Amino acid sequence: DAGVIQSPRHEVTEMGQEVTLRCKLISGHNSLFWYRQTMMRGLELLIYFNNNVPIDDSGMPEDRFSAKMPNASFSTLKIQPSEPRDSAVYFCASSFGYSPLHFGNGTRLTVT
Amino acid sequence: AQTVTQSQPEMSVQEAETVTLSCTYDTSESDYYLFWYKQPPSRQMILVIRQEAYKQQNATENRFSVNFQKAAKSFSLKISDSQLGDAAMYFCAYRSGGSGAGSYQLTFGKGTKLSVIP
Numbered sequence: 001d002a003g004v005i006q007s008p009r010h011e012v013t014e015m016g017q018e019v020t021l022r023c024k025l026i027s028g029h030n031s032l033f034w035y036r037q038t039m040m041r042g043l044e045l046l047i048y049f050n051n052n053v054p055i056d057d058s059g060m061p062e063d064r065f066s067a068k069m070p071n072a073s074f075s076t077l078k079i080q081p082s083e084p085r086d087s088a089v090y091f092c093a094s095s096f097g098y099s100p101l102h103f104g105n106g107t108r109l110t111v112t
Numbered sequence: 113a114q115t116v117t118q119s120q121p122e123m124s125v126q127e128a129e130t131v132t133l134s135c136t137y138d139t140s141e142s143d144y145y146l147f148w149y150k151q152p153p154s155r156q157m158i159l160v161i162r163q164e165a166y167k168q169q170n171a172t173e174n175r176f177s178v179n180f181q182k183a184a185k186s187f188s189l190k191i192s193d194s195q196l197g198d199a200a201m202y203f204c205a206y207r208s209g210g211s212g213a214g215s216y217q218l219t220f221g222k223g224t225k226l227s228v229i230p
Contacts, residue, residue: 031216033216033217033218042220042221042222042223043203043220045217045218045219048216048217050216055216056217089155091157093157095216097216098145098207098209098216100147100159100162101159101218102159103149103156103157105154105155105156106155106156106157108155
């Protein structure tokens with residue numbers, strides 16, 4: 001099992017640009033979580049899906065953020081337009097039912 | 113909403129010694145799960161140990177064990193025979209045991225940075 005795969009590992013972009021982060025779930029997992037990690041706020045849940053359906057998106061900061069699951073094994077998190085305060089490490093995690101969450105290695109986003 | 117508090121931003125331990133990291137949580141639920149995750153400098157999030165609230169017996173995983181005090185809402189992590197590879201951020205996390213997909217997410221504490229002194 002390859003684990004949760006995130007890409008890119010690092011992303012540097014200029015303010016105003018669109019950023020797309022990608023995540024491939026572990027085969028057989030049906031829940032997908034996007035977390036954001038910053039020094040100030042720690043790990044925050046942005047949104048999560050179960051069986052491709054968004055269950056809770058209350059953590060999404062604002063309309064500039066959107067997440068999709070076009071199929072059962074893949075998700076994207078898009079920021080448009082990006083701002084410097086979006087700089088953080090973004091983690092994707094997957095699970096099946098109440099099994100523990102398995103995390104990807106994260107994407108470090110820097111917006112200048 | 114549930115909250116998780118880790119009151120020790122940083123801790124240090126001598127190699128081969130034992131260290132305990134603290135975690136408290138606030139919940140009105142009786143059924144839930146608790147976790148400790150480790151994040152080394154590589155930033156990968158690694159599950160260390162989990163505890164089901166309905167189990168009275170404390171979970172153990174090799175050198176890692178927990179002291180789960182349900183009434184006190186306390187969930188501390190003990191690392192025995194500390195090794196240099198244990199140096200990392202440690203996060204305590206809570207998950208509801210309620211039914212349905214609305215209960216699957218984790219709520220994390222702010223973390224404790226553990227340093228291991230050779």
